[in-house]
Amino acid sequence: xxxxxxxxxxxxxxxxxxxxxxxxxxxxxxxxxxxxxxxxxxxxxxxxxxxxxxxxxxxxxxxxxxxxxxxxxxxxxxxxxxxxxxxxxxxxxxxxxxxxxxxxxxxxxxxxxxxxxxxxxxxxxxxxxxxxxxxxxxxxxxxxxxxxxxxx
Amino acid sequence: xxxxxxxxxxxxxxxxxxxxxxxxxxxxxxxxxxxxxxxxxxxxxxxxxxxxxxxxxxxxxxxxxxxxxxxxxxxxxxxxxxxxxxxxxxxxxxxxxxxxx
Numbered sequence: 001x002x003x004x005x006x007x008x009x010x011x012x013x014x015x016x017x018x019x020x021x022x023x024x025x026x027x028x029x030x031x032x033x034x035x036x037x038x039x040x041x042x043x044x045x046x047x048x049x050x051x052x053x054x055x056x057x058x059x060x061x062x063x064x065x066x067x068x069x070x071x072x073x074x075x076x077x078x079x080x081x082x083x084x085x086x087x088x089x090x091x092x093x094x095x096x097x098x099x100x101x102x103x104x105x106x107x108x109x110x111x112x113x114x115x116x117x118x119x120x121x122x123x124x125x126x127x128x129x130x131x132x133x134x135x136x137x138x139x140x141x142x143x144x145x146x147x148x149x150x151x152x
Numbered sequence: 153x154x155x156x157x158x159x160x161x162x163x164x165x166x167x168x169x170x171x172x173x174x175x176x177x178x179x180x181x182x183x184x185x186x187x188x189x190x191x192x193x194x195x196x197x198x199x200x201x202x203x204x205x206x207x208x209x210x211x212x213x214x215x216x217x218x219x220x221x222x223x224x225x226x227x228x229x230x231x232x233x234x235x236x237x238x239x240x241x242x243x244x245x246x247x248x249x250x251x252x253x
Contacts, residue, residue, distance in 0.1 A: 084252035095245050099228060111217045111224075119182070119208045127178070129215065132222050133253050136229070141247035148250060 088133070089125075095136045179212040 032040070093108060100106040107113050116126065134142040144151070157164055173179040186209040189202035199206070211217055232238045 081252055084249050088248040088252055091245075091248075096225060099225060099232075103228060106224075111221050114217070116217045116221075117208050117211060118204050119185075126218075129218070130253055132218060133248060135222050135225050136245035137247040138244040141244075141250075144247075145250050145253060 089128070092128075092133070092136060099136070173213065179209065182209045182212050185209075 097108045100108070105112045110116065115122070117124070130146065131142065134145065173183045182205065186202060186205040189205050190198040192198070193201050229238070229243075233243050
């Protein structure tokens with residue numbers, strides 16, 4: 001017999017009882033089956049191949065034209081490079097003459113009078129190393145050329 | 153001047169390096185001339201008789217004089233600048249075109 005101030009209420013199931021517990025598997029909803037996927041792949045490939053076919057000839061012709069143009073101007077660019085190279089060698093020589101004008105015993109193109117090669121003809125063109133090519137320019141210019149791959 | 157190793161073992165020839173300038177280098181001709189001369193005269197006479205050719209080949213291979221020249225030019229330029237004989241604009245020459253070398 002309850003004689004307390006608040007009346008205790010026992011927790012009971014809802015009226016009508018609990019609903020049944022669903023324990024069966026719920027599989028995922030399938031949109032396509034395997035054969036549909038294969039078919040879709042074939043259809044997509046066929047469509048893409050058709051679009052490629054519409055454009056591929058033009059693209060190849062453009063590539064051929066660009067290559068032809070490159071081949072055509074390459075000798076001219078090479079010739080320009082060689083001309084610039086020789087002009088720069090002349091400038092280097094003049095700069096050296098100007099620089100070492102007051103140094104005694106120095107003759108342009110030699111090491112204090114001693115020629116570099118004894119067995120070669122005196123007018124043989126000696127291709128300089130890169131450092132020697134840039135000897136009259138600042139070191140920064142030399143590094144710009146040395147690391148030219150960083151610029152392109 | 154000795155051209156063969158001091159101690160020869162089976163490994164000497166197995167792992168020896170064959171280094172030559174004959175791969176279409178600029179020093180190929182002068183190397184051939186120097187070595188032909190040495191072969192013709194032998195080692196003892198050859199190092200006296202072929203001295204010019206060998207010196208030229210050494211110079212071509214190691215670029216000793218050309219680098220010494222380069223250092224001398226550079227040093228002289230810096231010396232002139234520091235002593236005040238060169239102005240600041242004149243310190244270095246204009247750079248060559250970067251695609252010309």
